[in-house]
Amino acid sequence: MIFNKLSRRFLVVVTGLVSMFSMSAARAEYELNMTQGVTPISQDIYSLHMLVFWICVVIGVVVFGAMAWSILHHRKSKGAVAANFHESTTIEIVWTVVPLLILIGIAIPATGTLLDLEDAKTNADITLQVTGIQWKWKYTYVDEDVSFISSLAQSSRDVMSDPTGNENYLLEVDEPVVLPINKKIRFLFHSSDVIHAWWVPELAVKQDSVPGFINDSWATIEEPGIYRGQCAELCGKDHGFMPIVVNAVSEAEYEQWLVSKKEEAAAAAASAEQEWSMKDLLARGETVYQANCSACHGPTGAGIPGAFPAMTGSPLVLGDAAGHIDVVVNGKAGTAMAAFKGQLNDVDLAAVVTYERNALGNSVGDMVQPSAIKNAR
Numbered sequence: 001m002i003f004n005k006l007s008r009r010f011l012v013v014v015t016g017l018v019s020m021f022s023m024s025a026a027r028a029e030y031e032l033n034m035t036q037g038v039t040p041i042s043q044d045i046y047s048l049h050m051l052v053f054w055i056c057v058v059i060g061v062v063v064f065g066a067m068a069w070s071i072l073h074h075r076k077s078k079g080a081v082a083a084n085f086h087e088s089t090t091i092e093i094v095w096t097v098v099p100l101l102i103l104i105g106i107a108i109p110a111t112g113t114l115l116d117l118e119d120a121k122t123n124a125d126i127t128l129q130v131t132g133i134q135w136k137w138k139y140t141y142v143d144e145d146v147s148f149i150s151s152l153a154q155s156s157r158d159v160m161s162d163p164t165g166n167e168n169y170l171l172e173v174d175e176p177v178v179l180p181i182n183k184k185i186r187f188l189f190h191s192s193d194v195i196h197a198w199w200v201p202e203l204a205v206k207q208d209s210v211p212g213f214i215n216d217s218w219a220t221i222e223e224p225g226i227y228r229g230q231c232a233e234l235c236g237k238d239h240g241f242m243p244i245v246v247n248a249v250s251e252a253e254y255e256q257w258l259v260s261k262k263e264e265a266a267a268a269a270a271s272a273e274q275e276w277s278m279k280d281l282l283a284r285g286e287t288v289y290q291a292n293c294s295a296c297h298g299p300t301g302a303g304i305p306g307a308f309p310a311m312t313g314s315p316l317v318l319g320d321a322a323g324h325i326d327v328v329v330n331g332k333a334g335t336a337m338a339a340f341k342g343q344l345n346d347v348d349l350a351a352v353v354t355y356e357r358n359a360l361g362n363s364v365g366d367m368v369q370p371s372a373i374k375n376a377r
Contacts (some may be wrong), residue, residue, distance in 0.1 A: 035201040038223040038248075042204030044113045052106055059102075120218040124186035126179070132189075132196030132209035132231070133343065134336075135238040135295055139177055142188070146261045149343055150175040151291045152241050157299075171228045174291065176245035180254035181221045189215040193338065194236060200229030200244055208233060221248040237307075238295045272346040272370040278358070281367060285355025288348045293356075296336065301360030308336065312361035321357070321368055325376050328353055341377055346370035 036046045074080040127142040133149070140147040153172035156163070163169040179185055189198055191209040199206040203219045221227075229244035249257070290299060296308040303310030311317055316324055328349060331339030340349060350370045357364040 037202045037204050038221055038225070038227070039203050039219045040222070041113075041116055041219065042202065044116060045204050048109055048113050051109065055102060055106065117217070120186050120216040123184060124218065125183040126185045127188065128177070128179070128185055129188045129190065130198050130209065132191040132193075132198070132235070132242075134193050134236050134338070135231075135242040136292070136343075137198070137242065137244065138192075138343065139175075141258075144258055144262075145265065146258060148175050148261070149292075150177065150245070152243060154287075154290065156241075157290060157294075168228070170240060171230070171243045171245070173243055173245045176226070176247045178247045178249060178254060178257045179221060180251045181224050181248050183251065184218060184220050187217045187219070189217070192342075195233050196231050196235045196242070197233035198229070198244060199232035200227050200246055202227045203229075203246065206232060221246075224248050224250065241295065268345050268347060272374065275369060276347070276350065276367070278354070278367055281351045281354040282359060284348065285351035285353075286359065288344065288352040289355050289360075292340070292344065293352065301356070301362075311356050314362075317356050317362055318364060321353070321366055321372070322376075324353055324357065325349075325368060325372060329373065329376050346373040346377075349373045 034046055034049045035042070037043060129140040129142055131138040131140070136149055136151040138147065138149050150173045152170065153174050156166065156168075156170050156172055159166050159169065187198070187205060187207065189207045189209040190213070191211045193211065195211070196209040197206060198209060203221065205217050205219050207215050207217045209215070225248055227246045227248065229246070231239055231242045231244075233239070235242075293311075297303050297311050298308075301311030303312075316327060327337060329339065329341045331337050344352070347370045350368045350373050353368045353373075354366075356362065357366060357368075
């Protein structure tokens with residue numbers, strides 16, 4: 001009776017497994033395995049993962065096969081009588097030595113992979129400092145005069161109410177990281193506020209960004225392409241809105257990109273010496289506000305009651321411009337208001353302050369020029 005019940009349950013399980021593996025092609029595209037990746041270390045991790053997986057498969061087949069064989073051939077209906085033995089030295093040795101050998105077989109390649117993971121300091125061609133900021137990333141090319149903020153792309157912000165059809169929803173940024181292929185990149189991870197985690201599965205890089213500490217990792221990207229990731233640490237209300245996009249290109253394209261970024265920085269420095277019109281400040285300020293301020297104060301300036309104050313009708317915004325500039329540039333101690341002097345340039349800061357004072361339901365009528373931000377730094 002018990003055997004018949006077990007047989008029926010076994011058939012149900014087998015039928016379920018057959019049904020699961022015979023689903024439609026669309027279901028078959030859903031991958032459950034680890035990402036193989038495009039870096040040597042990712043290949044090593046994948047190989048280690050598959051080695052351990054197949055070892056577990058063999059162990060499972062042996063163990064459950066022995067159980068099934070014992071159930072079939074030593075059941076009561078066949079007149080089987082339980083053996084009576086105690087403290088078999090042979091069995092004790094076997095089930096101690098065999099698992100030990102298995103663990104040693106796993107530990108040897110695992111140790112080599114772990115040592116490779118920690119080899120970030122040796123012969124790095126490029127050093128990239130990654131700073132986590134609620135809720136964006138700042139990238140600084142340590143050996144180059146290049147630094148920028150990478151935020152969630154406006155294309156994702158525009159379709160938050162209905163992201164249907166947006167293939168890379170919440171996985172696009174306004175400024176991707178550009179890195180050359182076949183070069184060893186050392187990553188230095190830091191945070192300006194809370195704990196974040198920079199994670200790009202195809203690069204096999206996942207490292208915490210902790211305030212007051214520097215963690216490191218490395219990668220050598222072997223294939224050009226665009227590789228996406230996300231913050232993998234619960235860092236606040238907009239944790240899911242700080243994606244990562246890495247654009248891996250040839251060395252020649254990377255050098256061209258560096259030149260263009262340096263030219264942009266020089267142009268930005270020159271524009272900070274100019275007088276801007278109200279129209280231009282408002283246009284640029286809206287873009288800066290939506291990328292940097294809307295997460296807390298809302299796209300329309302309404303704020304989040306009980307958490308973040310509104311921009312609309314704010315005494316600070318409607319008051320003296322100097323006080324408004326001071327809070328935006330230097331932040332406000334004891335609150336979630338961060339200092340933006342290290343994140344935005346003088347033009348962007350002037351534009352966003354002007355925008356907050358003359359949009360979002362406010363109409364103070366004054367303008368803040370980049371020179372005023374420069375004086376406030």
